[in-house]
Amino acid sequence: GNSVTQMEGPVxxxxxxxxxxNCTYTATGYPSLFWYVQYPGEGLQLLLKATKADDKGxxxxxxxxxxxxxxxxxxxKGSVQVSDSAVYFCALRRSxxxxxxxxxxxxxxxxx
Amino acid sequence: GAVVSQHPSxxxxxxxxxxxxxxxxxxxxxxxxxxxxxxxxxxxxLMATSNEGSKxxxxxxxxxxxxxxxxxxxxxxxxxxxxxxxEDSSFYICSAARLAGFAETQYFGPGTRLLxx
Numbered sequence: 001g002n003s004v005t006q007m008e009g010p011v012x013x014x015x016x017x018x019x020x021x022n023c024t025y026t027a028t029g030y031p032s033l034f035w036y037v038q039y040p041g042e043g044l045q046l047l048l049k050a051t052k053a054d055d056k057g058x059x060x061x062x063x064x065x066x067x068x069x070x071x072x073x074x075x076x077k078g079s080v081q082v083s084d085s086a087v088y089f090c091a092l093r094r095s096x097x098x099x100x101x102x103x104x105x106x107x108x109x110x111x112x
Numbered sequence: 113g114a115v116v117s118q119h120p121s122x123x124x125x126x127x128x129x130x131x132x133x134x135x136x137x138x139x140x141x142x143x144x145x146x147x148x149x150x151x152x153x154x155x156x157x158l159m160a161t162s163n164e165g166s167k168x169x170x171x172x173x174x175x176x177x178x179x180x181x182x183x184x185x186x187x188x189x190x191x192x193x194x195x196x197x198x199e200d201s202s203f204y205i206c207s208a209a210r211l212a213g214f215a216e217t218q219y220f221g222p223g224t225r226l227l228x229x
Contacts, residue, residue, distance in 0.1 A: 044156075103155055
């Protein structure tokens with residue numbers, strides 16, 4: 001079946017540090033891949049996505065590249081800010097109008 | 113961007129009572145709505161998928177008679193937890209799928225925290 005595995009948190013970083021949150025997936029066919037972010041007290045928001053191999057999704061300084069050879073979609077940011085503190089979810093969707101399959105989420109805390 | 117609301121945001125009820133949670137897409141018509149459940153420090157687990165005007169499709173292990181889903185219109189879906197028990201306490205999240213051209217994007221509500229005493 002389809003599944004997503006992401007690194008367990010919590011992750012605590014100092015401001016301006018480099019961030020990597022690992023995500024690997026198992027899926028049949030060619031899924032679309034997503035990163036969602038959940039800020040405290042808010043709903044999930046789409047952060048970025050990639051729909052085919054070698055695509056790079058980017059938004060707000062975050063990047064992730066769809067690597068089919070390693071079935072990975074690692075999230076990176078060069079310099080984190082306190083406002084990036086949130087829970088980050090990696091997810092995949094097989095196709096069309098199908099539901100998302102989520103990883104367990106990684107809590108990031110950035111301290112000044 | 114598209115907005116999805118949920119009501120109530122938080123509810124506390126006694127064991128044995130029923131609780132209704134509403135999910136609304138405020139500025140678009142949703143082709144499909146999904147209901148998820150999130151346990152503390154766990155991922156979102158899909159409970160059911162609903163399309164307007166048809167019966168919901170439940171995931172394996174989810175009791176359809178306990179978690180009643182009604183999708184009466186393209187902007188409203190409701191989840192009713194019937195005869196709630198403490199083990200039903202959880203964070204319930206809906207998402208609404210918006211089809212624009214050939215792309216489909218899901219927008220999430222802020223969630224409803226249910227506590228059953």
